[in-house]
Amino acid sequence: xxxxxxxxxxxxxxxxxxxxxxxxxxxxxxxxxxxxxxxxxxxxxxxxxxxxxxxxxxxxxxxxxxxxxxxxxxxxxxxxxxxxxxxxxxxxxxxxxxxxxxxxxxxxxxxxxxxxxxxxxxxxxxxxxxxxxxxxxxxxxxxxxxxxxxxxxxxxxxxxxxxxxxxxxxxxxxxxxxxxxxxxxxxxxxxxxxxxxxxxxxxxxxxxxxxxxxxxxxxxx
Amino acid sequence: xxxxxxxxxxxxxxxxxxxxxxxxxxxxxxxxxxxxxxxxxxxxxxxxxxxxxxxxxxxxxxxxxxxxxxxxxxxxxxxxxxxxxxxxxxxxxxxxxxxxxxxxxxxxxxxxxxxxxxxxxxxxxxxxxxxxxxxxxxxxxxxxxxxxxxxxxxxxxxxxxxxxxxxxxxxxxxxxxxxxxxxxxxxxxxxxxxxxxxxxxxxxxxxxxxxxxxxxxxxxx
Numbered sequence: 001x002x003x004x005x006x007x008x009x010x011x012x013x014x015x016x017x018x019x020x021x022x023x024x025x026x027x028x029x030x031x032x033x034x035x036x037x038x039x040x041x042x043x044x045x046x047x048x049x050x051x052x053x054x055x056x057x058x059x060x061x062x063x064x065x066x067x068x069x070x071x072x073x074x075x076x077x078x079x080x081x082x083x084x085x086x087x088x089x090x091x092x093x094x095x096x097x098x099x100x101x102x103x104x105x106x107x108x109x110x111x112x113x114x115x116x117x118x119x120x121x122x123x124x125x126x127x128x129x130x131x132x133x134x135x136x137x138x139x140x141x142x143x144x145x146x147x148x149x150x151x152x153x154x155x156x157x158x159x160x161x162x163x164x165x166x167x168x169x170x171x172x173x174x175x176x177x178x179x180x181x182x183x184x185x186x187x188x189x190x191x192x193x194x195x196x197x198x199x200x201x202x203x204x205x206x207x208x209x210x211x212x213x214x215x216x217x218x219x220x221x
Numbered sequence: 222x223x224x225x226x227x228x229x230x231x232x233x234x235x236x237x238x239x240x241x242x243x244x245x246x247x248x249x250x251x252x253x254x255x256x257x258x259x260x261x262x263x264x265x266x267x268x269x270x271x272x273x274x275x276x277x278x279x280x281x282x283x284x285x286x287x288x289x290x291x292x293x294x295x296x297x298x299x300x301x302x303x304x305x306x307x308x309x310x311x312x313x314x315x316x317x318x319x320x321x322x323x324x325x326x327x328x329x330x331x332x333x334x335x336x337x338x339x340x341x342x343x344x345x346x347x348x349x350x351x352x353x354x355x356x357x358x359x360x361x362x363x364x365x366x367x368x369x370x371x372x373x374x375x376x377x378x379x380x381x382x383x384x385x386x387x388x389x390x391x392x393x394x395x396x397x398x399x400x401x402x403x404x405x406x407x408x409x410x411x412x413x414x415x416x417x418x419x420x421x422x423x424x425x426x427x428x429x430x431x432x433x434x435x436x437x438x439x440x441x442x
Contacts, residue, residue, distance in 0.1 A: 065315045070322065071315070074315040093295070
């Protein structure tokens with residue numbers, strides 16, 4: 001299938017859009033990128049994702065694929081030439097899918113709760129909940145460079161939310177050393193992950209994301 | 222891999238457990254079944270699904286797989302002999318995964334909202350939201366016998382929630398003809414789906430589920 005027919009509708013500050021960009025680059029797929037304005041969604045976004053009206057949407061030869069985890073499966077199945085995003089063994093694949101889902105259903109909402117928390121008590125509770133999930137990830141990573149083993153895989157890509165978005169939110173609320181102090185394995189993984197050239201060139205600049213998060217949460221920290 | 226080493230931790234009234242049972246039977250996999258008491262979870266459940274502590278859990282040669290959609294992927298990848306649960310074409314696979322996710326994230330919570338709604342206004346709102354999602358499914362099914370085409374596939378199996386749980390909840394709240402009146406395509410699909418011998422022998426008896434839902438929602442309808 002021709003790479004020239006690949007288009008991504010995304011948003012620069014969305015960890016979900018960035019997952020798809022990282023996967024396409026890992027596979028060496030050329031693509032056109034269209035930045036969406038979520039306050040004024042494009043007719044293309046509304047046409048191709050009428051159910052959720054959300055980014056990312058991948059268009060391949062005009063056919064839309066929606067939802068970042070679904071798109072990552074599609075990319076791995078469609079472009080076999082690059083490195084595999086999913087492990088070969090069915091049991092390891094299941095574990096990776098489980099953790100990717102866990103990232104979206106548990107970890108990401110908690111990050112947003114920390115950012116949006118009002119007052120000390122609410123913030124403490126949000127951090128406590130997030131901490132419980134971080135323990136799971138810390139144990140999962142122990143003894144490995146990446147969630148995917150020696151190379152970046154599905155869980156690493158979905159964990160964009162931890163590697164940058166959580167870090168920025170923690171900085172915003174004034175506890176930027178939480179990971180370094182309490183989760184040294186995750187902290188080391190973040191360094192390894194951000195050191196990857198594709199990840200580094202794809203994720204937003206930290207200061208830009210920090211400014212964005214401050215504006216979203218109307219926070220003056 | 223030996224079929225004799227397959228065990229499922231489930232709950233009879235859970236549409237998620239029933240998905241896994243249907244898939245295992247479709248593939249002709251023999252398995253041991255252990256009914257869980259969610260008010261007194263077994264040490265096995267807590268050991269093998271420490272993150273969510275929920276059913277279903279599939280144990281294969283002692284290795285646990287959690288989350289029903291992840292388990293369905295695992296079953297299809299592991300037992301190749303039976304009919305495929307997922308479509309062959311990557312684009313069709315992506316659509317099936319999208320709809321399965323949609324079923325869990327949008328449709329199922331709405332069914333529970335209808336069941337748990339207090340008063341006329343709250344119920345009307347819940348039904349209105351569910352109706353919007355049912356329109357999506359009605360359009361998806363038009364011209365097809367099953368979501369999977371001529372045969373049952375991933376989306377049909379995940380749509381247990383529609384075929385029985387929604388039907389029972391609608392009966393419980395006194396609007397059992399909603400589907401027949403407004404969603405004839407879904408209504409016909411339900412008949413076709415429940416007519417499948419594996420589905421029929423696997424899903425709970427309707428009256429039992431109705432009694433269960435009434436007790437859960439403490440509803441005297």
